[in-house]
Amino acid sequence: MTTDSFLATMLVAMVAMFFGFAVSFAGYRLFMVLLPIWGFVFGFILGGQTIQAIFGGGFLATVTGWVFGFVVAAIFAVLSYMFYFLAVGIIAGSLGYLAGISFMSAIGSSFGVLNWIVAIVLAVILIIATYALNIQKWVVIIATAAVGAGMVIWTMLLLFYPAANVMASPVKVALDNNIWLLLLFLVIAVCGFVAQYKSSSKFKLEEYNRYEEY
Numbered sequence: 001m002t003t004d005s006f007l008a009t010m011l012v013a014m015v016a017m018f019f020g021f022a023v024s025f026a027g028y029r030l031f032m033v034l035l036p037i038w039g040f041v042f043g044f045i046l047g048g049q050t051i052q053a054i055f056g057g058g059f060l061a062t063v064t065g066w067v068f069g070f071v072v073a074a075i076f077a078v079l080s081y082m083f084y085f086l087a088v089g090i091i092a093g094s095l096g097y098l099a100g101i102s103f104m105s106a107i108g109s110s111f112g113v114l115n116w117i118v119a120i121v122l123a124v125i126l127i128i129a130t131y132a133l134n135i136q137k138w139v140v141i142i143a144t145a146a147v148g149a150g151m152v153i154w155t156m157l158l159l160f161y162p163a164a165n166v167m168a169s170p171v172k173v174a175l176d177n178n179i180w181l182l183l184l185f186l187v188i189a190v191c192g193f194v195a196q197y198k199s200s201s202k203f204k205l206e207e208y209n210r211y212e213e214y
Contacts, residue, residue, distance in 0.1 A: 013155050013156075013158070013159055016151060016155045017151070017152050017155050017156075019151065020148045020149065020150075020151030020152040020154075020155065021148065021152060021188075021192075022148070023144050023147060023148030023151065024144065024145050024146075024147075024148025024149045024151075024152070024188055024189065024191075024192030025145075025148070025191070025192045025195045025196065026195075026196065026199070027140065027141065027143070027144020027145060027147075027148060027192070027196060028137070028140050028141050028144060028196050028199075028200045028203070028205070029196075029199065029200060029203065030144075031140055031144070031205055032205070034144070035080040035081055035087050036077040036078075036080055036081045037077075038080065038090070038091065038094070039073070039076035039077040039078075039079065039080030039081070039087070039090050040073040040074070040076060040077035041073070042073075042076060042090060042093075042094040042097075043069070043072040043073035043074070043075060043076030043077065043090075044069040044070065044072065044073035045069070046069075046072055046076075046094075046097065047065075047068045047069035047070070047071060047072030047073060048060045048065045048066070048068070048069035049101075049111070049116060050068065050072075050116065051064050051065040051068050051069070052065060052111065053111070053112060053113045053115070053116035054113070056112075059111075076090055082209070082211050083209055083211065084205070084207040084209065085207070085209075088130065088131075088136045088139065088140065089127050089130070089131070091139060091140055091143050092123075092126045092127045092129075092130040092136075092139045092143070093123040093124070093126065093127050094123070094143065094147075095123075095126055095139065095142065095143040095146065095147075096119070096122035096123035096124070096125060096126030096127070097119045097120065097122065097123040098119075098147070098150075099119075099122055100115070100118045100119030100120075100121070100122040100123065101115060101119045102171045103118070104118055104119070105170075105171040105172050106171050106172070106175060108172070126139070137200075137204065137205070140205075141193060141196045141197065141200070142193060144192070144196070145189050145190075145192035145193040145196060146189045146192075148188070148189075148192055149185050149186075149188035149189035149192060150170075150185065150189075152184075152185075152188055153170070153174065153181050153182075153184060153185045153188075154170050156181065157170055157173055157174060157181065161173050161177060
């Protein structure tokens with residue numbers, strides 16, 4: 001790796017880690033800005049992994065995976081921007097889905113239909129619980145604290161381990177190579193949750209329906 005490419009890589013990594021910390025420690029207050037970004041990224045992952053689960057192969061290994069990923073990403077981004085109610089559902093669903101994928105990866109299960117089904121079931125359960133128990137604020141705080149911490153650790157993994165392995169199963173790479181990274185994830189996530197809890201104790205997001213506004 002040349003000096004220029006090394007510096008560029010480190011710069012991108014620093015930006016990604018800064019963004020991860022910002023999401024983890026201020027996700028609830030940044031929620032309005034994060035909505036379309038979150039919806040797009042999660043939609044892209046869900047779309048790509050859905051095609052992977054159905055047809056096999058690697059993540060985004062086919063044109064169909066890319067196209068379907070972008071379609072789902074665009075739909076989720078628009079829905080997140082237009083409707084607060086659906087944005088919270090997407091946040092809750094993404095937390096349940098990523099928790100399911102991470103759990104299956106942690107127990108050594110390679111991604112496939114079973115992993116996808118477990119993740120979808122957890123996503124649906126968390127969405128229903130979020131609305132039924134009226135815990136939207138807490139779900140947003142927990143999701144942003146955890147996902148922001150995950151971004152930090154994911155960036156560190158990309159710097160030191162093969163990108164293909166990290167993209168396929170970051171949790172397994174961390175478990176197999178450096179358990180301290182998972183402990184660091186927990187520390188960042190918990191600290192992010194506490195920071196958000198304190199900073200948003202008297203702050204509540206205003207619900208919106210931009211379709212009616214337009």
